[in-house]
Amino acid sequence: MAEETKEKWLTYLSFTTVIFAVCATLSTFKGGGYSTKALLSQSKASDQWAFYQSKSIKSYLYEMQKENLELQLNNTAITVNKDDLQKRITTYTDKIKKYNDEKEGIKKDATSFEAVRDDCKSHSERFGLAVIFLQVSILLSSISALTKKKPLWGLSVLVGGVGLIYFINGFVVLF
Numbered sequence: 001m002a003e004e005t006k007e008k009w010l011t012y013l014s015f016t017t018v019i020f021a022v023c024a025t026l027s028t029f030k031g032g033g034y035s036t037k038a039l040l041s042q043s044k045a046s047d048q049w050a051f052y053q054s055k056s057i058k059s060y061l062y063e064m065q066k067e068n069l070e071l072q073l074n075n076t077a078i079t080v081n082k083d084d085l086q087k088r089i090t091t092y093t094d095k096i097k098k099y100n101d102e103k104e105g106i107k108k109d110a111t112s113f114e115a116v117r118d119d120c121k122s123h124s125e126r127f128g129l130a131v132i133f134l135q136v137s138i139l140l141s142s143i144s145a146l147t148k149k150k151p152l153w154g155l156s157v158l159v160g161g162v163g164l165i166y167f168i169n170g171f172v173v174l175f
Contacts, residue, residue: 010145013153017141020160023167024134030170031127038120041113048110052103059099066092119173127170133163 066089073085137160144152169175 009150009153010148013141013145013156016153016157016160017138017145020134020137020141020156020163023164024131024138027127027130027134027163027167027170031124031131034120034124034127038117038124041117041120045110045113045117048106048113052106052110055099055103055106059096059103062092062095062099066096122173123170126166126173130163130166130170133159133166137163 069085069089069092073082073089137156140152140156140159144150144156
């Protein structure tokens with residue numbers, strides 16, 4: 001009769017080990033996917049910030065040219081066509097406004113990519129923790145099966161339960 005009891009809990013041990021192994025595999029897969037997405041989003045955000053910086057530099061160059069032309073326009077000793085200077089000042093003012101408007105859109109895109117990156121990192125971290133707990137649980141289950149120690153399997157189920165909580169949290173990010 002004692003033999004039947006051992007046999008029954010060993011069957012449950014095998015079943016829980018398989019469940020933990022499947023969840024660990026899925027956690028590894030999902031965590032890797034989120035890590036890749038986080039890296040790609042970081043790259044896109046960096047590209048957008050570089051684009052933003054180039055627009056800032058161009059805007060600054062036009063501001064400097066505009067100030068130079070305004071100084072020339074106000075200098076009565078210069079005998080150039082003041083209408084031509086005024087047209088160039090207006091053109092530069094328009095370009096400065098255009099670059100500043102473009103920068104706002106670029107900034108919005110960059111921060112959006114950063115938000116995606118942060119979200120993906122959050123998911124990835126949780127899946128990573130799930131893998132750790134599930135792997136430890138599988139290890140404890142294996143040792144329990146070899147030594148036929150039921151309390152060790154109980155500990156394995158407990159650790160695996162924590163892993164399952166992190167696994168589910170990897171999808172929904174509750175904590």
